[in-house]
Amino acid sequence: MTAGARVYGWTIAVAVALLLPGGPATAAPAAAADSAATPVGTPAAPAARAPRPYPLTVELRSLSPTVVRHDGDLRISGSVTNTSGHRVTGAHIGVRIGAAGSADTRGALADHAARTTLTRADGAEVAAHTARLARLGAHAAGRRFDLTVPVSGLGLDGPGAYPLTVTATAADGRVLGLTRGYLPAYPDGTGLERLRTSVLWPLTDVPHMEALTRRTGDGSVLPVFRDDALTAAFGPGGRLRRLVELGEDEPVTWAVDPDLIVQAQAMTRGYRVARTPGSSDPQEAGPGRGGREAAGWLAALRKAVRGRDVIALPYADPDLASLARGGDPALAALLRRASATGTSVVNRALGVRARAGVAWPAGGMLDAGIAGYARRLGLDTMLASGEGPDSYGAALVAGGATDDGPVALGGGGTALTYDATLASLLFRSHPAGGAAGAPARLALRQRLLAETLTAVRELPYAARDLVLVPPRRMPVGVGRALLSALAAGQEAGWLEPSRFGDGLRAPEAGELRDGGHPAGLRATELPPERLAAVARDRRRLRALAMVLSDARATVASVRAALARSVSTGWRGDAAGARAYQEGVARYLTASIASVRLVPKSRVVVTGGSATIPVTVANGLQQDLTGVELRVLSSRPERARAVDRAVDVRASRAVSRTVRVRVSAHANGPVRLTAQLYTRADGRPWGAPMTFTAEVRSVPSGAVAFVAGGVGLMVLAATLRLRSARRRGVRK
Secondary structure (H helix, E strand, O other), rough: OOOOOOOEEEOOOOOOHHHHOOOOOOOOOOOOOHHHHHOOOOOOOOOOOOOOEEOOEEEEEEEOOOOOOOOOOOEEEEEEEEEEOOOOOOOEEEEEEEEOOOOHHOOOOOOOOHOOOHHHHHOOOOOOOOOOOOOOOOOOEEEEEEEEEEHHHOOOOOOOOEEEEEEEEOOOEEEEEEEEEEEEOOOOOOOOOOOEEEEEEEEOOOOEEEEEEEOOOOOOEEEEEEEOOHHHHHOOOOHHHHHHHHOOOOOOEEOOOOOHHHHHHHHOOOOOEEEEOOOOOOOOOOEEEOHHHHEEEEEEHHHHOOOOEEOOOOOOOOHHHHHHOOOOOOOHHHHHHHHHHHHHHHHHOOOOOOOOEEEEOOOHHOOOHHHHHHHOOOOEEEEEEEOOOOOOHEEEEOOOOOOOOOOEEOOOOEEEEOOOHHHHHHHHHOOOOOOOHHHHHHEEEEEEEEEHHHHHOOOOOOOOOEEOOOOOOOHHHHHHHHHHHHHHHHHHHEEEOOOOHHOOOOOEEEEEOOOOOHEEEHOOOHHHHHHHHHHHHHHHHHHHHEEEEEOOOHHHHHHHHHHHHHHHHHOOOOOHHHHHHHHHHHHHHHHHHOOEEEEEEEEEEOOOOEEEEEEEEEEOOOOOEEEEEEEEEEEEEEEEEEOOOEEEHHHHHHHEEEEEEEEEEEOOOEEEEEEEOOOOOOOOOEEEEEEEEEEEOOOOOHHHHHHHHHHHHHHHHHHHHHHHHHHHOOO
């Protein structure tokens, strides 16, 4: 496609304020552009002064039909709230439709949403079809209204997304409040090419399971969670449970974080919840109570995804952009292994054959560095946003012009662009409560319909694919509005569900170039020092694994926690990311420190040989192996260890006394240094322990024997030197 075929490319930052409670659509400030917009009881404001808010807040709660397809009635209901301290009487509710052709582009839709006052573009009020408002006392809340307008009286001119404005107007014509929306019209028989639409349905959450585990008396291992928030999320009415229920039987592509499946399975088998998140002591954890909820969620998910497209995201959904710019290269191997394991987890748990190898960088950012890092993780399909205020799609170039289809990258892999405008709409409704209320859901649904219909009208007879990407932690309200819009657009005839893989067909050759990173996304990246700390923890895990009798459970738990430490779920939660990573670090520090030498100050060695006791404390929850003890002497001519190294074995949570054989040759104090080493690589473990050995009662004969031996060695050396000199003279 050419640049003219794009369905992206305009700024909507202020447009989506329509979706936010208390935004311009519901409590818009009145400008001085129209004298009819002057609030009740106040003079017209000078142009230089800031506008005052409308006294009435208008909200839409239902709009039927959602899409106008034939003649009939348009039914509108909503509510009006008086936010002023003045009584309002004699007002009425009316509706205005923008002039035909005023919303032919997606930019015009944004202009409509951004306007805070009435203009000529909003059109005239539909005459003779208004609803009278009963008297509203000062600060009166939630007065309901119902309005019916014949479609024939709206002045619609063929298919399109028409700007809709509902106003509360005083008897003298002053506007007391307004709200904006969109009315899609698609008359029966309209023959535009359907827009093939693939919808991602993400199931992700912030990490909850820690690196910490607790061994029980029967040898089983219970994971420890930092909180029990998943119990509510998995339970009836919880976000994750409702998303599964909403997505069942819908033509969506499920995008599942394997770590969420792992955590749910762990809950069903028994788990503990830390009393203090990030604690390094597994004993400070109480029983988790969400096993039944987790089992119910898994069963519902298995049913919902049967026969549907499923994507297994990389394990714990790593933050690819952060890792590509500031991550230790060693982390790539850990994440690649985790992702391969995660795909198997999803397939076994859900009974599907999930698509693997899909990279989903935060915000759709994609450059050569991010694409290269994704390929190192085995990810060959990369989601990239199209042009937009929070996108990075402008870096993607195909065929000499920016394109909205799949692009085969020169370094390998395929980039699939998704609609950044719609993604921004879905994401920006998230912080405001996730379109939880009826007005917010209605506004989001109508805007989605208007955007997709306008995109179809831009290229009415071109076969095209659209990928919709909602927020990772999609709120239920956003999901409901999205599915409602898809169903309405499909029923009307301009949308057609498609599978995720369909959008990857016939990619054009392209390349990635640097286009700059949006400041908002850069600000939420994981800092390089945090990523460096995760890499250090990985190295420390390798050392810990060398001394454990059964390292599998511990290694698996900590590796998973390391992957969670770099999850995209931490975007926007710097404190949470730091707390989680520091919790993993504390666990490793405590585990390593729990294997140590018990300090001692002095021992007495009597006779020519003896054994010195050295105590090794094992605070781990499993047996200690793979460690040896070495003892070095500061005066080996006086006393030294006979054994170069002594193996150390200790049962879990006990101290073991190791006896080191020492040979003594002379009386007096000797400084001995004991140090633990890992047998696998001969590296020191923990801090050394130095103590004094007082050598006593070494037999005089032994001393004389030693002195005599030294004298004989000196004599032999003297005789050898003299013999050499004589040979030199003869020559």
